[in-house]
Amino acid sequence: MRPSPRLAVVGIPGNRRVTLFQEAARAGGLADVRAVPWLDVLRGRARFLPGEWVRIESPGEDPLVDRELRGMDDAARVEGTARWYERFVRAARSVAELTGDAGATLLDDPDELAVLFDKRRCHGVLREAGVPVPDSPTSGDSAPRVRGWDDVRALESPGLRRMFVKLAHGSSASGVLAVETAGGGRVQATTSVERDDQGRLFNSLRVRRYATEREVAALVDALAPDGLHIERWVPKASQRGRSADLRVVVVAGRATHAVVRTSRSPMTNLHLGGARGDLAAARAATEAAGGSWTGMLELGERAAACFPGSLRVGVDVLPTTGWRRFAVGEVNAFGDLLPGLTGLPGSGAEGQDTYAAQIAAIHRAADPGRRRNVHRATA
Ligand SMILES: Nc1ncnc2c1ncn2[C@@H]1O[C@H](COP(=O)(O)OP(=O)(O)O)[C@@H](O)[C@H]1O
Ligand SMILES: [Mg+2]
Secondary structure (H helix, E strand, O other): OOOOEEEEEEEEEOOHHHHHHHHHEEEEEOOOOEEEHHHHHOOOOOOOOOOOOEEEEEOOOOOOHHHHHHHOOOOOOOOHHHHHHHHHHHHHHHHHHHHHHOOOOEEEEHHHHHHOOOHHHHHHHHHHHHOOOOOOOOOOOOOOOOOOOOHHHHHHHHHHHHEEEEEEOOOOOOOEEEEEOOOHHOEEEEEEEEEEOOEEEEEEEEEEEOHHHHHHHHHHHHHHHOOOEEEEOOOOEEEOEEEEEEEEEEEOOEEEEEEEEEEOOOOOOHHHHEEOOOOOHHHHHHOOOOHHHHHHHHHHHHHHHHHOOOOOHHHEEEEEEEHEEEEEEEEEEOOOOOOOOOOOOOOOOOOOOOHHHHHHHHHHHHOOOOOOOOOOOOO
């Protein structure tokens, strides 16, 4: 056996994502994982070592990094995601160049990150691959761009009376609106976005409803300069009276972990009052409705297969009413922060959390006897 690779992680040193990965590597018998601060990458000070295997982690939740990327001091502010995207992708590409020059191996492909962090492009890639996704008039690179509420109204169709309007480069439900339009000009939106009297946008921890077209239009017009993605609102299945979806983590091509997320609001994000639901009950409901649970997990794998250069992704799977069918809501590059969650039975990651499963994939790939590609469990 070849000696195990030395790992480095580009991230926010000391934060949970980096620490959990470092701990998993240590528990898996690997040498200490070197943390390369995002700030060093952004300031042109990052260096990589020959032979090193380099993971890219989220640059989120650090005020200095956020200021560099988004040009915004206040983490609660919503604006700046177009600039964030442009700088983040440029920085990820610089990591690819530096690792290439150093003879290091990158575990996360920056071109894929560029798709994953653009909801329009991600939707287009999934759609073209035949992965079921909610209908969208903004899918892909050639779709019309939405410049404000008037464009949203112009794109409206019978299938889009209920729609999600999202920031193209948003995450954590920032800038996400669940919009309902009805006859007689009635419009309402459910969202955590708030607009102050100077027109500035803030993320709130409270989900609220705006019930006039004037208010909804003002929000959408303020969000639009950063780019918007629109989708049909899929009527989601429920669990104990709360709307539900699934997060499926795919490591090296295999669906290894899954959780149900439930919420009283149409958004299931945990910081907005979402909670982990009952996975066994979701499976039972799917099978009772004549659906296939393995088919659902395979759907996650098909979505992940669109990103073959990413060691792990987190797929948001939307179950339709009655748990009969599934569609992919989005694919998250850094969707594996699910501390304490162990692997699915039969996945090969039983007893492992999402980080331990990735360390196991790295071990398999480093073993020349098995000749495996790090990104593909079965290659
Ligand atoms: N088309 C849709 N139909 C129904 N629910 C949706 C749809 N798109 C998103 N959601 C819900 O809204 C939440 C946030 O949307 P998502 O696209 O995942 O944005 P983010 O990247 O901010 O998490 C998801 O958890 C999901 O439950
Ligand atoms: Mg999401």
